[in-house]
Amino acid sequence: MRDKDNLENSFAFQLNFNKTFNTLPEHPKLTKVQDQIAKGFSKNAADELIVLFKQRAVEAKAYGEKNPVSYLEFEPGRYFNYIELLPRNKEMLDFNYEDNQYFAEDSYDIDPRNDNKCLQLSFFKFQLDSADQAPLFSATYYFDEEMREKEDAKLTVKNNDMLIALNQIIPDLNDRLKQRYKNAKKMGQELLNNQAPVEIQQEKVKPNEPCPCGSGKKYKKCCA
Template sequence: MLNFDKTQGQLPNQKKYTKIQSEIIKGFVKNLPKELLVLFKQRYAEAKAFGEKDPKSYLVLEPGRYVNYMECFPRNAENLNFSCEEAKYFAEDSYELDPRIDNRDVNLVFYPFELDDKNLKPIFTYTYYFDENKRAEADSKLGPKESNMLLGLNRTIPDLFETFKKRYKQSKSVGEDLLKSGPKIPMFEDKVKPNDPCPCGSGKKYKKCCAFKTHDCTYQYGCPGS
């Protein structure tokens, strides 16, 4: 990730760079011409303005990929800022857009709230399940610091569950639009084995999902079970 002050940082939830990769990045940033930096700034401003006008122009429906809520709704002013033990933090929420996948969860990444956020590193990631039993199991695996931060978020936003449900529905609605306007998914030519993940994206094994379905398969553009 390149910052406009010619510093660089690691992207969240990405593998740590190898030594060679780090050296290449440092060399690129160090020798970056001023003209190219100006061009990057110009394209950043253009892309941001265009994206705010029509987010669906750059969003891609990719089953299994969670998209930051603010990428879908950049003009939304509802943030997830909160305080915990006299420190300030914020969370970013991401959603699976594919409407064919009934995942019913939210991916959260927690950050310290700092004015200088150029090299901001995530504190921890957490999956917020709508199902209470799954959520309780996930909560039991958190350490004391993470539990306190999650409690702080819930105290700051009392209707957190309803907020996530609303954003989940909005994100799925975006996925519906992308599914209608995007390229049709081709039929599978290779035979799907019984224990393979079902192509419909449900997360279930093929034999327990669409293997014996004919007309009601959720895989809209050609299910091997039809």
């Protein structure tokens, strides 16, 4: 919401199609007035407006599936969920264990400069309402068999049994994850190539400050 008279009063929130709203993570907390405005706008939104927003959401999703680079931002060291990277890929890592349905999510460090040859696997129990569901456990999956065995040895018996169940349902799991690893690194390279260059600004050294060369002398009597 934008305040034309005072831009500092502008704020954002998530409008849900059931005419409720949620605050956004990493955004300033809404004031009481802003909260009332968001609640009133959401509750009283015209049905035609909701239909329009639904159409735009479908269009945005379709565009994002074709052009994930348009909304992804390269962040060194961050692990990206594979479905987030390539939303058009519908191949799930789901399996059954003790008569219950589970699934695993694979996440990758997409930095092409980091040839880490591993990924993060997070395990979830399948639930109809899975929003904000915390993983049952997470583990590092190494492509090197010896390193993978050492990592698996750290798991509890139950968690290790779940990992075994996943491998039994997907016999080519290792090969499949290797291909997804390659795809993730390829996406990382594309994002890195599209990243705007960072301009490094060096602060000018004042004459009486220590010289940055490390001599211990004042700058004006050394490298000025």
